[in-house]
Amino acid sequence: MADYRGFRIPEDLRYDLGYHVWLRVEGELVAIGATDPAQAYAGEIIHIGIKKAGTRLERGAILATVESAKFMGPMRSPIKGTVEEVNQEVAKNPSLVNGDAYAHWVARLRPENLEADLALLKMGAEAATEYKAIIDEWGIEGGKA
Amino acid sequence: MAEPEMRKKFLVVMSTGANEPKKAFTPFYYAAAAASMDFDTTMFFLAEAPSLLRPGVAETIRTTTDGEPLTKVIDLGRMNGVKFLCCSVSAKVIWNIEDDGLPEGMEFAGAATLLEMAVDPEVAVLYF
Numbered sequence: 480m481a482d483y484r485g486f487r488i489p490e491d492l493r494y495d496l497g498y499h500v501w502l503r504v505e506g507e508l509v510a511i512g513a514t515d516p517a518q519a520y521a522g523e524i525i526h527i528g529i530k531k532a533g534t535r536l537e538r539g540a541i542l543a544t545v546e547s548a549k550f551m552g553p554m555r556s557p558i559k560g561t562v563e564e565v566n567q568e569v570a571k572n573p574s575l576v577n578g579d580a581y582a583h584w585v586a587r588l589r590p591e592n593l594e595a596d597l598a599l600l601k602m603g604a605e606a607a608t609e610y611k612a613i614i615d616e617w618g619i620e621g622g623k624a
Numbered sequence: 625m626a627e628p629e630m631r632k633k634f635l636v637v638m639s640t641g642a643n644e645p646k647k648a649f650t651p652f653y654y655a656a657a658a659a660s661m662d663f664d665t666t667m668f669f670l671a672e673a674p675s676l677l678r679p680g681v682a683e684t685i686r687t688t689t690d691g692e693p694l695t696k697v698i699d700l701g702r703m704n705g706v707k708f709l710c711c712s713v714s715a716k717v718i719w720n721i722e723d724d725g726l727p728e729g730m731e732f733a734g735a736a737t738l739l740e741m742a743v744d745p746e747v748a749v750l751y752f
Contacts, residue, residue: 528661541662549692551657552704 483611485621486515489581490603495557496610498539501581502557502600508564509593510584511542513554516610518580519619522547527554527573534562536588538596543585545573558596560588590605631748634658634665635741638752641672645685645694648676651752652697659704666703668738671709674719677710677726702729709733 488494492501499517503510518524526546536542536556543554564587569575575583590596601609636658638651651667659665669677676682678702685694692744701708715721726732742749 541660544657544660544662546657549696551660551700553660553662564707 482581483607484614484619486582486610486614486619487621488515488607488610490607492581492603493557493597493600494603494606494610495524495555495600496606496613498555498557500542500554500557501586501621502597504593505587507589508556508587509590510587511557512584513545513576513580514610515537515580515619515621516614516619518576519550519621520543520617521550522577524573524576525574527570527585529565529570530562532565536560536562536568536601538592542588554585554589557600558588558590559592560590563587563589631665631746633661633747635738635747635749636665636667637738637749638669638673639666639671639676640752642671642678642681642685643675646687647752648685648694649687649697651690651750652685652694652701654750654752656701656704657705658698659701659706665701665705666707666709666741668709668711668733668741670714670738674710674715674721677715677730678719678721679725680707682727698727709737711735711738 492503494501501512501514524545524547528544530542539555541553542556545552545554546602553576563621566584569583636651636655640647655665655667682694708730710726710730710732712734741747
C-alpha cells in the first residue's frame with residue numbers, strides 16, 4: 480500500500496488518473512469507485528447521482544455526478560460496459576466515500592471491452608508514483624474530508 | 625399518453641457582474657453542475673457579466689474575505705465541459721474587451737446566437 484501525504488493508493492487496484500477512479504475486477508463484473516485523493520479534492524460529498532442499472536456506458540461517459548459544498552463534477556467510467564449494480568449504501572450516504580474511498584465502490588459494471596480498457600489503466604505502484612505530482616498540484620492533505 | 629421528453633441542454637444566461645460579487649458564483653456553479661450531469665451546457669454572458677471576464681478580475685472576486693476566488697468555479701465549469709459565450713456588444717462597447725481579451729476557451733457571440741439557442745425546445749434556460 481503506497482502512502483503519500485496521508486493518501487492511500489492500494490497496489491491491488493487499477494486506476495484511471497484522468498478520471499480519478501479505481502477499478503477492481505470481480506469475476507465477470509468490475510467495481511468502480513473514487514480514489515482517495517479525488518474524494519479529498521471534492522470535500523465532504525453531500526450527493527452522488529449514479530446512473531441506473533441497465534445504463535450502457537462508453538469509456539469516459541459519466542457514471543455518476545458528485546456534489547460537495549465546494550465541488551460539482553462527473554465521475555467517468557474507465558471502461559465500456561453496462562451498469563449492473565449501484566451501491567445503494569453509497570447513494571444514500573455518499574460521505575462514506577470520504578471515510579474510505581476503497582471500501583465503498585460506487586457501481587459494478589459488466590464490461591464489454593475489458594482487455595483493451597484495462598490496458599489504458601495504471602496499476603497501483605505506477606499510479607501511486609504519478610499521484611504524488613497530482614496531490615502536490617491540488618495542495619491536499621489526507622485525512623481531511 | 626407518452627411522457628414528455630426531458631430537455632437535454634442547459635443555457636445559463638448571466639447578466640450580473642463584478643459590482644455584485646455575491647451573485648457571481650451561483651451561475652457558474654449551476655452550469656458546472658448541469659455539465660457534470662451530462663447536460664450539454666452553455667453559459668452566455670451579457671450586460672454586466674462580461675466585467676467578470678476582464679483580465680485579473682475573476683481572481684479578485686470572493687464572497688468572503690477568506691473564500692475561494694471566482695476563478696475556482698470558472699475552472700470547475702471548464703473542467704466539466706461548459707461552453708462559454710460572451711455577448712460581443714456588451715464586452716466590446718461597455719467593457720472595452722479586446723478581440724483577444726477573453727479568457728481561454730471563451731468566445732464572442734451575438735444576440736442571434738443566444739436567441740436561436742433559447743428557442744430550441746431541447747434547451748432549458750436559466751437566467752441570473
